[in-house]
Amino acid sequence: MLNDLSEVTQRLRRVCSQEVDVSGSYQAFLQDIIDEGRTTLAVSRVSVWLFDDHIQPRFLLNVANTDWSTKVEQMDCAKLSLEHYHTYFTALKSGESIAACDAETDPRTTEFADGYLKPYGITTMLDTVIFKNGVPHGIVCCEGTDGPRQWQSAEVSYAEMIADCCSRRILVSELWALQQQLSDLAFQDALTGLKNRRYLMDYAEREISRHMRAELPLSMVVVDIDHFKAINDTYGHEVGDVVLQAFAGCCKLVLRTEDCLCRLGGEEFVAMLPHTNADNAYHVAQRLREALSQQQIEYGSERIMITVSCGVAEVNLQLPFSQSLKLADHAVYQAKAQGRNCVVRS
Known part of the structure; x- marks a missing residue:
């Protein structure tokens, strides 16, 4: 339980400020942030999911997970569809955090009960939104397996900070990719591609x-x-x-x-x-x-x-x-x- 955010906040800020290679996979440049979140919140897993389209999202794609290794170059990312999890998507698109004390009974997460929660023993979830230009771009999902849990306001605030840290790293990565595209265009002949x-x-x-x-x-x-x-x-x-x-x-x-x-x-x-x-x-x-x-x-x-x-x-x-x-x-x-x-x- 987090009663005082000052110490863990300072530690998270230091982790987030570390120089990383944003040209690699999401897993590689988000690993330290989600590992810090799992330890501090004492949860079994922290994962990052991004919408396939932030204007009209149809899927959430799992791009980073504390269960994965940064050495894994290619992974079959899990996919959640709007069609099957309509209530959950609606809650996320509102931008509000989902603090599901009992994930199986919470109306926002109960859609996961049979296909995900029960098979993996997940009992509680804390999902916070990653924003891009003020619009929901994805989520950070914190999952616990030790029974229902009453999420404290300090824990929700901390999880939202994790989402903001991920947002900043993702933004830097996208800016880097754009810079590479512009650099390629500057050195490329448009007609032949040479x-x-x-x-x-x-x-x-x-x-x-x-x-x-x-x-x-x-x-x-x-x-x-x-x-x-x-x-x-x-x-x-x-x-x-x-x-x-x-x-x-x-x-x-x-x-x-x-x-x-x-x-x-x-x-x-x-x-x-x-x-x-x-x-x-x-x-x-x-x-x-x-x-x-x-x-x-x-x-x-x-x-x-x-x-x-x-x-x-x-x-x-x-x-x-x-x-x-x-x-x-x-x-x-x-x-x-x-x-x-x-x-x-x-």
Whole structure:
């Protein structure tokens, strides 16, 4: 029983203030909070459940539980549906805490009696709402198995603090995810889904440093689609976009997972090849050229074939990346001057 909240409140505040990795699972970054709640309230289990949709919720999904381990990467989360627990959902959506002294007889929780309470020996429940922008977003559920329990106002207040702590952690996690999405958009070409020139420059700087330390070769292939302007002029820019997307898809099939394909702009692309010298990069470029020349791109009744001109260069790790990029770009111009649909090594 909690008569004085000051000590346990201070402890919970300290736990909540600890730096955690919010990029992981809910279980990982809520574990310390719900463990603290279980110990302080002397209950058998504390779990966190989130609505599938906070505007029109249909389900509650169990995302964290003191019975789970943070080492478990994937778990089959329990699901509660509005259809089966209508009274319980209605009570939660009001935003008020549910202090069910006897969970089996309390009208807000009696729906759980046969399917959940009795099989697991749960006799009492204290559920407090997690809010997001003032709207119920989920709950923290505290369950006891030692018989009916008269929940004190201090215990309810403490459980509500647990819910608020979870709310703050979840908010930080969502902000982190949004930041990652914005970062991805900033470095991504919207049409092809490939990385863009801005990403390439950052990537090259990191890889040059890494390859220099490991004394390993780093190469690149600049790829330019031949006569792309004629494709746009003949079929229209919509077809041109389809060609660029098909080009990107074909290149991904040829390149390794660790290779980095970026769109420099227009119809010009560059593939960065880690741990690859110029000779091997030349062979990669030839495979790209051959695969692309054999691809037939369909758009309605149109059947379009493309060829590419490629320039290969091994990155000089002692010079700015722009110097090596210029060499590969110059090799592309040489390939075009030689009649296109070929590979030139700088």
